[in-house]
Amino acid sequence: MPIDTVIVMSIANLKRRLEEKISVFSEPTHIQTKFVRPQRLMKTLSIIEHKLDDLENEQPLEEKIIKSVIKLEQHGFDGLTKRDWKNLAWSLSKKLPNYEEKLLFTPVGVRLIDYFNQLGIDQLQFVYFPLLYSYFSFQAKELEKQPDSWVQLRNILNTNKSLVFKNSTRLKKWMTTLIDNSEVLTTEPTKKFVREFLQDNDENRVANQLESLRIASGSWFWDDLIRSAIKSIKTMKEDEYFQIIPRFLVLLEKNKIYTTTILAALLERYASTSQREKVHEVLKHLALDQWGNPQYESSAGWNNVNADTKKMVIQWFVRADLEAFFKLFNQNADIQRFNYWMRFIDQINFSQIFLGSNALNSRRDEHLKFRRLNRGRLKELAGSTTSTNNAFLLKIDNIYIVDFSETGNACYFYNRLPYKDYVGKIEIKTLRNQEICIDRQTRNGNWQPRFDNALARLGIFSKR
Numbered sequence: 001m002p003i004d005t006v007i008v009m010s011i012a013n014l015k016r017r018l019e020e021k022i023s024v025f026s027e028p029t030h031i032q033t034k035f036v037r038p039q040r041l042m043k044t045l046s047i048i049e050h051k052l053d054d055l056e057n058e059q060p061l062e063e064k065i066i067k068s069v070i071k072l073e074q075h076g077f078d079g080l081t082k083r084d085w086k087n088l089a090w091s092l093s094k095k096l097p098n099y100e101e102k103l104l105f106t107p108v109g110v111r112l113i114d115y116f117n118q119l120g121i122d123q124l125q126f127v128y129f130p131l132l133y134s135y136f137s138f139q140a141k142e143l144e145k146q147p148d149s150w151v152q153l154r155n156i157l158n159t160n161k162s163l164v165f166k167n168s169t170r171l172k173k174w175m176t177t178l179i180d181n182s183e184v185l186t187t188e189p190t191k192k193f194v195r196e197f198l199q200d201n202d203e204n205r206v207a208n209q210l211e212s213l214r215i216a217s218g219s220w221f222w223d224d225l226i227r228s229a230i231k232s233i234k235t236m237k238e239d240e241y242f243q244i245i246p247r248f249l250v251l252l253e254k255n256k257i258y259t260t261t262i263l264a265a266l267l268e269r270y271a272s273t274s275q276r277e278k279v280h281e282v283l284k285h286l287a288l289d290q291w292g293n294p295q296y297e298s299s300a301g302w303n304n305v306n307a308d309t310k311k312m313v314i315q316w317f318v319r320a321d322l323e324a325f326f327k328l329f330n331q332n333a334d335i336q337r338f339n340y341w342m343r344f345i346d347q348i349n350f351s352q353i354f355l356g357s358n359a360l361n362s363r364r365d366e367h368l369k370f371r372r373l374n375r376g377r378l379k380e381l382a383g384s385t386t387s388t389n390n391a392f393l394l395k396i397d398n399i400y401i402v403d404f405s406e407t408g409n410a411c412y413f414y415n416r417l418p419y420k421d422y423v424g425k426i427e428i429k430t431l432r433n434q435e436i437c438i439d440r441q442t443r444n445g446n447w448q449p450r451f452d453n454a455l456a457r458l459g460i461f462s463k464r
Contacts, residue, residue, distance in 0.1 A: 059090055059133075060086070060087055060090060062094070062096075064087055065087045065088075065090055065091045065094060065096070066096055066097070067087075068080075068083075068084040068087035068088050068091065069087075069088065069091055069096060069103070069108065071084060072084070072088060072108070072111075072112075073108070077115055082123075082126055085119075085123065085126060085127050086126065086127050086130055088112055088127075089112075089116070089127040089130035089131045089134065090130045090133070090134065091103050091112075092104040092109055092112065092113075092131070092134040092153070093133070093134040093137035093138065102138070102142070104134065104138075104147070104149050104150060104153065105142075105147055105149060105150075109149050110148075110149050113149050113152045113153055113156070116131065116156055117152065117156050121160065121163045121164065121167055122167070124156075124160055124163075124164070125160075125163075125164045125167055125168065128157070128160070128164050129174065131153060131156065131157060132157055132174075132178070132213065133214055134153065135150070135153050135154060135157055135185075136213065136214070136215045136216065136219045136220075136221055137216055137219065138150065138219070138220055139218055139219070139220055139223075140220040140223035140224070142220070143220050154185055157185050158182075158185035158186065161178055161179065161182060161185065162179070165178075165179050172212075173212040174212040174213055174214075177209075177210060177211075177212045177213055178213065181209070181210065184210070184213070184221070188228075189221060189224060190221065190224045190225040190228045191228060193206045193209075193225060194225070194228050194229050194232050196209075197225055197229055198229055198232070198244055198247050198248075199244070199247075206225065226251065226255060226258055227258075227261070229248075229251075230248075230258070230261055230262055230265045231265075233248075233265045233266065233268075233269045234265070234268075234269065236269070238273050238274065241269055241270075241273065242273075242275075245266060245280075245283075248262050248265075248266055249282065249286075252286075259290060260290070260301075260304055263283070263286060263287060263290060263304075264304040264305050266283060267283060267287065267305050267309050267312075267313065268305055268306065268309050270283065270309075270312070271305075271308055271309040271312045276312050277315070277319075279316040279319060279320060280316075281373075284313060284316045284317070284320075285373050287313055288317075288373075288374075288377075291304070293317075293376070293377055294310050294313050294314050294317070295314055295317065295349065295350045295351065311349075314348075314349060314350075315345055315346070315348070317351060317377075318345055318348045318351040318394070319342070319345060320374075321351040321352075321353050321392060322338055322341055322342065322345075322351070322392070323338070324353060324370055325353055325390060325392045325405065326338040326405075328366060328367070328370060329355065329359045329362075329367070329390055329405070330390070330405050331388075334405075336448075337403075337443075340448060340451070341394065342464075343462040343463075343464040344394075344396055344460070344462055344463075344464075346463055346464075347396045347397065347460070347463070348394050348395065348396055349395055349396070350393075350394070350395035351392065351393065351394055351395070352377075352379060352392065352393040353374075353377075353378055353379070353390065353391075353392050354378075354379045354380065354381035354390060354391040354392065354393075354426055354431070355371075355378055355379070355380060355381060355390050356381045356385065356386065356387050356388055356389045356390050357387040358387045358388045359388075359390055360380060379423075379424055379425070379426050380424060380425040380426065381426060381428055381431075382425050382426065382427055382428070383427040383428040383429055383430075384428060384429070385428045386406060388405075388406065389404060389405055389406045389409070389428075390404070390405040391403065391404045391405070391428070391431055393431075396455075396460050397459065397460065398415060399413060399414070399415060399455075399458050399459075399460060400413070400414040400415070400416065400417055400418065401413055401414075402414070402418065402431045402432075404431075407443075409432070410432070410440050410441060410442045410443075411440070411441045411442070411443065411451070412431065412432060412433070412434075412437045412439075412440055413437060413438050413439040413440070413441075413454065413458065414433075414436060414437050414438060415438050416436075418430055418431060418433050418436060418437070419431065438458070439454050439457075439458070441454050
C-alpha cells in the first residue's frame, strides 16, 4: 500500500476520532459535568438586569409628566420625543393640576389613546409598560361604568402583547409574567386566579405571581379578584363550600368593605345546602352583629338576603334559644318539652328569652358566652318569682306562646305581644296575664295531646 494512501487514511481516522470527542464535549449534559457554572457571575448579571429594568420603568417626576402634557397641548403630537411618549403614557393614571379627573378620562386622554393605538410596534414597545401600569392603577369605583378610554387601553395592551414579547431584544420578567397570565387583559381578568386565591395556604401567592406587573394595592384588579371569588360561592360543590367558609371569614376580617357582600353570599349558599338546619355559630353571630336581630322587621340589613335565607337564620336563633332555655340554664333539662317545641321550629318566626337573676348573674363560662353573644336579645324576668325561674316566648303565625322553666307555672297563649318590646325588664305578671290571654294550659299528666288540641284550635299544627 502506497505511503501516501496510508497517511490519508491515518488523517481521516484522526479527524473522525477528533469529531467524536468534540461531539461528546459539546453535549450540554457533559459540559455541566466538566465545567463549573459561574453561579456568582450569573446572579450578579440577574441583579444588574433587574436594576436596569427598574430604572427603565421607573415613574418620572410629576414635573416632567406635566411638561410633556403641556407640550402636547401647545404643539400637538409633532415634535414629541420618545421621552415625551413615555411621560404621556405614565400621565394617563395621574390627576394633574387643572384637570378635574385623571387624564385618561379627559379629552386629552382620549386623544392619547387614539395616538398610542396608531403607533408602530417599535414605538409602542417603548411605552408599553407605562401603559400597562396605568391600566392597573385605577380603583374599582373609577371603572364602575367601564369608561371607553380604559377599555380601549386594555385592547391596545391585549392586541400588542405578543408582538412586544417577540420584538424584545431581551426578555424581561414582566413580559413573561404577562404572557403566562394574559387573562389579565381580558374581560375576565381574575377568573384564572380565583381557585389559587381561595385554596392556597399562601394568601399572597397571586400577588407574588404577578409582582413584576407592579399592580398597586388599591387596584381594581384586587377588587375584581375578591368579587369573583365571592361569585364563585354560588357554583361551588357543597363539600368545597363548607371547606372554604373559614377562608372567606378571614377575607371578611381583613377587607371590611366586602363584609356585606361576603356575608350575604355565604348565608345564601348555606341556605341551599343539606345542612341548613345545622347552626353555624360564627355566621349566625356575625350576621347579628352586622344586621341586627333577624326576628325584627326593623333590622333592614336582612334585606341583603332573600326571605328563605332570613328564615333559616331565624330558626338558628330559635333553636339556640330553646337549647339555652331547656338545657343551658336549666339544671334539670326538660327534654320532653324541648322536643315538643322543636316540632314547630319551621313555623316559629320570633323567640325571646327572659332570664331570672340566677341566669343573669351566673359566672359560668357557658352562661357568660351565651349572654355575650346574644347581647341586646335578652330580657330580664322580674317581679314575684324565684331567682331560678326563666321564661321564653315563641311566635307562631300571629300567636304568642309564653312558658316558664319552673313547675307550677302554666303556659299562656296570646294574640298580641303581652309586653312592650322596648322594655328590658319584664314583670312576670305581665307574662301571666289571664285577662288578655286567649288560652292557658298546664303541664299536668299527659300534657302533649292537650297542647296539640289547644294549638289546633288556634290554627297551628305540627309539620313534624
